Amino acid sequence: MTFKALPIALAAAITLAGPAAAQSADTMRDRVGTWITLGTSGGPVTNPGRSQPANLLRFAGKDYLVDVGDGAAGQISKVDVQSKMIDGVFVSHLHFDHTGGLAAILGLRFQTSASDPLTIYGPPGTREMVEGLLASMVPGATANYGVAGAPPADHRAGIEVVELRDGDSITVDGMRVQVASNTHYSFPPQSELAQRFQSLSYRFDLPGRSIVYTGDTGPSDAVETLAMDADLLVAEMMDIPLTIERMRMANPGMPEPILKQMQTHLSDHHLSASDVGALASRSRVGAVAVTHFSGWAAADARHAEYLRQIAEAYDGPFVIADDMDAF
Template identity: 65%
Template sequence: MRKVCFTLVSAFALASTPLLAEHHEGEQGEVTETVDAGRWITLGTRAGPVPSPTRSQPANLLVAGGKNILVDVGDGTAGRLIQVGVPTNQIDALFISHLHWDHTGGLAAILGLRVQTNAENPLVIYGPPGTEEMVAGLLASMVPGNTAGYGVPGAPRPSLSDITEVIELRDRDVIEYAGMSVSVRNNTHYSFAPDSGLADRFESLSFRFDLPGRSIVYTGDTGPSAAVEELARGADLLVAEMMDVDDTIAMVRRNSPNAPEQVLAGISRHLRDHHLLPPDVGQMASNAGVGAVVVTHFAGRERGDPQHLEYLRQIAEHYDGPVVIANDLDEY
């Protein structure tokens, strides 16, 4: 796991060691307290839906308030968790930004492994409208395996109804969890027609985690959004998605050489409206006045390609604070 520090940040430290609330005795015997600023670990940093050989699907781990908290749970999350020393049965809560499968695909494995390893407490799942229906479907899919168990006659079986607690969130909700305040805004990843009824049924959420020691904002998937800028106002750390649309369209052309131009144009419009381009990331960070930016949900060229530095240059045209493009297992 690569631990990353921003040496240019004066307002706070993105530490290379855990920032947990502890008491220490100083040289003169006085007691000092290290305020809980949490640890943010980018478990999976690849934008979906196409899998990557080097990056897992979107997922993050926030260690704060004595809790292990997942923020999105894309495919591969269980494997990434064990790489940072956290078994699935030690996850306390999950925040889901939206219900696209690249952000939820790892949940079925998490739930099944928690049953098999006898997780003591239910997994508390916070998510947008529709989360309860999704989780109920996953639990239903687990019934045959749970019924068969290990094939041992008379062996007890856990009650699947007891392994989760689902709490749905909507725009402007604020909750308290593990000694921090979590604020929610509906972003621009969806743009349903007003008369479709879908705008009332589904939301794509961004989260702000106000810990005792710092504030972290996670955009989830979003396009440019005044609501997210408002949510991120003055935050210490902005964890933002970023999309290279031209590179993504080129990849679609390679994978689907017969794709009609009209289809490609529609994909391009969707990506530009519903995701953040490098200049958008810089503008959002600047408008919100954040202390530092971590780019995740990354779709574009990898390190070593000159285009990678071009992304950072485009962000820096609008934002003069520290910026990094995260890899899987980076820690902030």
């Protein structure tokens, strides 16, 4: 079996030279954007080699976070982006491994006197979450830098929340963004919880490229439709039996009913390597970057089984991404 490696550096595909080439490269980059996997760990168990789920989409001079797990503020600094430079945040769902870093982004933004507006897009419940985070900032924002006589500053200024639901389509700075509700939640369709909450997958259509981010999901017809003919699929993937075992080890005192609930969630609400290959094949995507990875590390011989399972269903280029990879 031969495995294809996905080209990582956008610049490697640009073979021009000289000043005109630099301008052409910038134009190309503006058209296709750059997707950086800031954090590629599958939560909620933390991983010393991978940060929590977060991504940075750079397009036409703008910087957007797509999910914002713990550590995202530090990760963006590795590509010379500070919290005050973030132009927008897209949240896929409200699990803490995907939202834990948002408090830091908001707080550091306040501390650096960010003046540009920040819009946070997300599923139902996002407004309530953001309001709670802003409320938690009141003591720190009131004390601020502890200088007597300093004028008060409004830590809520410029923060806007836009909640999205299944089927919504919006335009953000010339980029079309479509969302689909996926199968990471499986509340009964007519229940109160199903009305209150959704887990979203995103499609970003840039002038020169389309990128689909699954977020967390199980197999989903809606995600397949959303991803149809996309240039890049950024897909979650978990070794579910191994993840369950790691959950047992990390939480030896977890009550049995909660453990069973977690087992059901992991088994039904996430993608295996075979699922990723099938999704990519049926959606006819151009390439796949696997993230939200929970499995054997690349140095372990058992890691090759994931590659085999993906390649068995999908014959395009793919890679299991690491933190700070760029596509």
